[in-house]
Amino acid sequence: MSKLSLLDLGFFIAETQASPKHVAGLLICRRPPKSTLAFAKNLYRELLTFTDVKAPFNRVIKFSLKAMPHWQYSKAVDLKQHIFYHKLAGGCNDRQALYDFVSKLHQPMLDRSRPLWEVHVIDGLEIDQKKGYFALYQKMHHACADGITMSRWISESMAQTPDDLELTPVWTRKHGGHGDRHKQAMQELMHSLWKDVGGTTLRFLGIARLATMLLLESVKLTKNAIALPFVSTAKTPLTGQVTAGRQFTTAGVSLARVNQIRERTRSTINHVALTCLDGALRRYLKDQGVELKRPITIQMPVNLRKEGEKTAGNKIGIIQVELSAPTDDPYVRLRNIGFSLRSVRTMIDSVAPEAIESYTIITGLVAQIAELLQLSNTLPPMGNTLVSNVPGPKEYLYIKGAKMEEMHPISTLPPSNLLNITLFSYAGELFFGLIATDELPNLQRLGDYVQEAFTELESSVRDAHAA
Numbered sequence: 001m002s003k004l005s006l007l008d009l010g011f012f013i014a015e016t017q018a019s020p021k022h023v024a025g026l027l028i029c030r031r032p033p034k035s036t037l038a039f040a041k042n043l044y045r046e047l048l049t050f051t052d053v054k055a056p057f058n059r060v061i062k063f064s065l066k067a068m069p070h071w072q073y074s075k076a077v078d079l080k081q082h083i084f085y086h087k088l089a090g091g092c093n094d095r096q097a098l099y100d101f102v103s104k105l106h107q108p109m110l111d112r113s114r115p116l117w118e119v120h121v122i123d124g125l126e127i128d129q130k131k132g133y134f135a136l137y138q139k140m141h142h143a144c145a146d147g148i149t150m151s152r153w154i155s156e157s158m159a160q161t162p163d164d165l166e167l168t169p170v171w172t173r174k175h176g177g178h179g180d181r182h183k184q185a186m187q188e189l190m191h192s193l194w195k196d197v198g199g200t201t202l203r204f205l206g207i208a209r210l211a212t213m214l215l216l217e218s219v220k221l222t223k224n225a226i227a228l229p230f231v232s233t234a235k236t237p238l239t240g241q242v243t244a245g246r247q248f249t250t251a252g253v254s255l256a257r258v259n260q261i262r263e264r265t266r267s268t269i270n271h272v273a274l275t276c277l278d279g280a281l282r283r284y285l286k287d288q289g290v291e292l293k294r295p296i297t298i299q300m301p302v303n304l305r306k307e308g309e310k311t312a313g314n315k316i317g318i319i320q321v322e323l324s325a326p327t328d329d330p331y332v333r334l335r336n337i338g339f340s341l342r343s344v345r346t347m348i349d350s351v352a353p354e355a356i357e358s359y360t361i362i363t364g365l366v367a368q369i370a371e372l373l374q375l376s377n378t379l380p381p382m383g384n385t386l387v388s389n390v391p392g393p394k395e396y397l398y399i400k401g402a403k404m405e406e407m408h409p410i411s412t413l414p415p416s417n418l419l420n421i422t423l424f425s426y427a428g429e430l431f432f433g434l435i436a437t438d439e440l441p442n443l444q445r446l447g448d449y450v451q452e453a454f455t456e457l458e459s460s461v462r463d464a465h466a467a
Contacts, residue, residue, distance in 0.1 A: 002059070002071040006361055008143040009069055012061065014368045014415070018244045020109040022116070023147050024139040024410040025154050026102055026248075026433075028125075031132045032162065032401035040123040040134035043400055044085040047119065050169045053077040056144045057115055057171035074115055081114055082171075087123040094126050096444075102137050103246045106410055106435070116141035117171070127405075134402075138170070146301075147390045147409050147422065158397035158404060165400055237288045237440060238281070238384050241376040242413050245438030250408055251450040252431045261461050265331075267338050270389055272457070273423050273430065274298075274341070275334040277387060278323040279453035284446045295322040295340075299386040299414060302348055302356065317356030318364065318414075319344065320383050330453065330460040367415035381416035392426035408433045419443075 004012075011021040031039045059071040088097055101122065110116045117140040125133035140150055157170040258272050265271075281296055300321045321344050324336035348356065363382060370379045390409050397404045408431055409422045418440045422433040432450050436443050 004061075004069055004071065004143065007357065010361060010364060010368075011141065011143040012069065014364075014371075015109060016372075017109060019242045019371070019413055019415070020107070021142045021412050022106075022110055022139050023142050023145070023150055023412060024102075024106060024137060025150060026098075026406075026408040026410060027136040027138070027154070027399075027404050028098075028127060028406040028408075029134055029136065029399060029402045029404045030127075030130075031134065032403075035401070039400075039402070040121055041085060041087075043134075043402075044083065044121040046167060046400075047083050047121070047169055048079050050167070050172050051077075051079060053079075053115075053171050054174055056175070057117055059144075060115055061112055061143070077115055077171075081111075082117060083119045083121075085121045085123065088125060090124070093124050095128065098122065098125055098127075098135060099248045099250070102135075102410070103248045103435075105137055105139070106246050106248065107244060110139070110141050116144055119169075136399075142412055147388060147411060151390050151392055151407075151409060151424070154407075155393050155397060158399055160395065160397065162398050162401045162403065164398065167400055236285055236290050236292070236384060238285070238419050239376070239381040239416050240418055240439075241374060242371060242415065242418060243437050243439055247436050247438055247440070247443050248410060249434050249444045249447040250406075250431055251434075251447040252406075252429050253451065253454050255425060255428050255430050257454070257458065258430055261334075261458060264461055264465055265334060265338075267334060268341075269423075269425065269430065270341060271334060271338045272454075273389070273432070274323060274337050274387065275330060275457055276450050276453040277421060277432070278333055278337065279330055279456065280446060280449035281385070282326070283449050283453070284442075287445070288441065293326060295325050295336075296385075297322050297383040299383040299417070300344075301386070301388045317348075317353070317360045318386070319348070319356065319359070330457040331464045334457065334461070364415070371415035376416040379416075382414070383417070385419045385421060386411075386414050386417055387421045387423070389423040392424050394425075394427065396427045406431065410435050413437065 015021040036042075055073070056071070058074050058077050060074050061069060062072045063069050086101070088101060105118075105120055110118065118138070120137040120139075122135040122137060125135060127133045138150075138154060145153065153170050153173070153175055157168050157173060159166065253276075255269075258269060261272050262268065277298075278296055282292065285292065298321050299318050302317050302319060322340050324333040324340075327333050327336070367376075367382050370376050388411065392407055397407075405427075406429075407424060407426045409424050410433060411420045411422050413420050413435070419434065419436040422435075424431045424433060432447065434443055434447055
């Protein structure tokens with residue numbers, strides 16, 4: 001038996017049919033040269049033979065009146081309930097058709113009577129008018145793993161060269177935090193005791209410090225230490241009551257082009273990406289008749305793990321960050337966002353991770369109560385959208401010789417937000433994954449605006465340094 005952290009438990013409490021709490025990855029692969037049309041179907045059949053399922057892929061959630069919710073090992077895992085094969089029909093098998101199909105797969109909750117994961121092999125794709133593609137859509141409950149953990153697990157299960165044909169599915173590998181059961185139970189007990197003795201002190205001291213920062217920000221004695229939650233009064237299409245139905249799209253830019261901007265401006269990937277998103281979101285909102293006179297506020301997950309830590313479950317915090325004040329100059333926007341992010345980083349480094357975790361739980365609980373009471377259309381949201389950054393492999397990965405050309409994380413929607421954006425770097429590309437409810441209009445156009453905003457930023461930086 002393994003207990004859940006408060007954050008992990010929160011994903012179950014918050015979950016509804018309209019707002020399921022799972023994360024996923026979409027892997028777009030191209031068949032190896034000289035392979036047959038049955039490659040993806042044969043891959044699916046081979047995946048079904050790997051029946052030695054390891055934690056956390058063999059665990060189910062147990063709710064009881066006698067004990068706190070906890071993980072319990074399943075006696076057997078029927079892979080046919082977790083691994084599925086699909087083939088898109090000709091004429092409806094391009095990139096947009098794939099995104100539409102994956103959106104439908106991403107809508108329903110996972111069945112809590114079984115281990116909370118699925119893998120879908122999607123065959124017969126034509127990507128950018130090229131044949132020979134298939135995709136893997138892998139889905140797991142957010143209580144089992146956050147996006148960073150899931151990305152790492154997927155990457156570790158892939159081969160680094162096309163010549164390595166050994167198949168090691170993610171559910172057959174031992175993952176950090178899931179070793180010998182007795183040893184794990186003892187580690188959890190000692191960890192719990194340590195947290196009770198020392199962690200509580202750090203948590204309260206950190207919360208006090210964080211509360212002071214928020215107070216100073218609210219009375220305008222500081223600027224951009226951390227953005228205040230629940231202060232946005234502007235009504236935008238990006239926020240409101242989360243409803244069922246999903247749509248998904250992507251945008252992508254070369255990391256070589258991103259690095260050119262970074263080198264010229266001494267900025268980070270986050271600075272550049274958020275500058276593009278800020279410009280794209282403002283243009284998108286203007287299309288919808290909304291022109292914000294204050295900075296866009298995003299919710300931004302931060303990884304609270306120590307360097308080298310590879311625990312399972314969730315160890316993240318979510319804080320609010322102001323982007324740029326309204327401006328038509330992308331270079332000025334980049335500078336404003338850089339200042340804001342540096343201030344937030346200083347704040348995070350000065351506060352115990354336990355405090356950030358508690359802040360995340362408290363603010364998330366307030367937002368979740370509003371959503372459960374159907375008040376998200378009237379009460380102010382925590383922020384205008386959520387943006388996370390998940391680092392991925394620097395080199396191409398392979399499965400049975402098939403090259404994985406693209407990897408896109410697909411996240412869940414937080415309360416009162418109809419859009420969630422995930423940044424993901426893979427094999428020299430920076431991908432923007434956009435998941436939204438069906439109610440958000442023209443999501444594909446927003447993806448186009450991201451790429452246009454990047455081109456405008458390139459031009460603005462070039463002109464600024466030429467002057």
